[in-house]
Amino acid sequence: MDDFDERELVARCQRGDDSAFAELVDRYKNLVYAMIYRMMTDRTQVEDLAQDVFLKVHRGLPYFRGEARLSTWIYRIVANVCVQARSGRRPMPSSSDVAEPASADGAFADLELRDRIEKAMAKLPDNYRFLIAAHYLKGVQYEALAESLNIPLGTVKTHLFRAKRQLRELMS
């Protein structure tokens, strides 16, 4: 979505146009859902948390002045919602305990790797986990990640490499 479309959409939402808000949800729902899916170990919470994100967006839209991009603001809300959910959590079942169809080849090694990576992800600091979860999603730009994490644009890659190094060390 270009800047003009985004501003127009936000303005319509701020005027109380419910169909505009539905359009906003439609545009961002898969991205938000995927980010939360990757950040949370407990997959049963994903949908509720994704809905919480959009409720916060709806509540905050009247005060959104467009100083940051809409996507940046939404990513920040995603990060905060996940951090809050994790800080108040009980020990969650690991992803391998949650019934889920196996990947197409069904290779045990892949499942085992996924399980190890997801368990290691759960031990990463919040900002690193968010960075890894968001970076590998289509359509997420470095600029938005830098803004949402409050880090200089030039250091996103460095932070990403550090996050992956820590992930590798946690796995070994």
Add this chain to the structure above:
Amino acid sequence: MTCRDVIEQVEAFAAGDRQPDDAARAHLETCPVCASALADARRIETFLTSWAAPPAPARFTAAVQHRIRSLRWQNEERIDRVFNAAMVVSALLVVIGLVGMFNVGTVIAVAATLGDVVALAAAAAVQKALPASATYVAAMGLLASALVMWWWTEGTFDR
């Protein structure tokens, strides 16, 4: 090139952001620890690149809208409850006012009785406190002198 130099870069090598130079390549061929770290980094990179996350459920937008509507409804209900309570209180005040207007004599009598009750209670309280008044005055005097002394010493030492 040391293990530390190579380990620092394996994530960049695995992501294809940097190509190992000759020295790094030579080190990776002879050092099993660094070679293993690079292999792990590549596996992680491959996994992350193809890490599938399911799309949001089809009814997701409708569910969000439903939650917004029910929150809005709860808010409106709360406002309604406050409004209704305010209306009941206002109606009661109006009724009391009307009753008062038509029974001015009774209102004056009730006010006078209330005044008498308050005056009697005040007089009783004064009478009860009177015998101990000398003690209260002495205590206040002591407190005042202590404060004056404190103020004087503070002023003296500050200078």
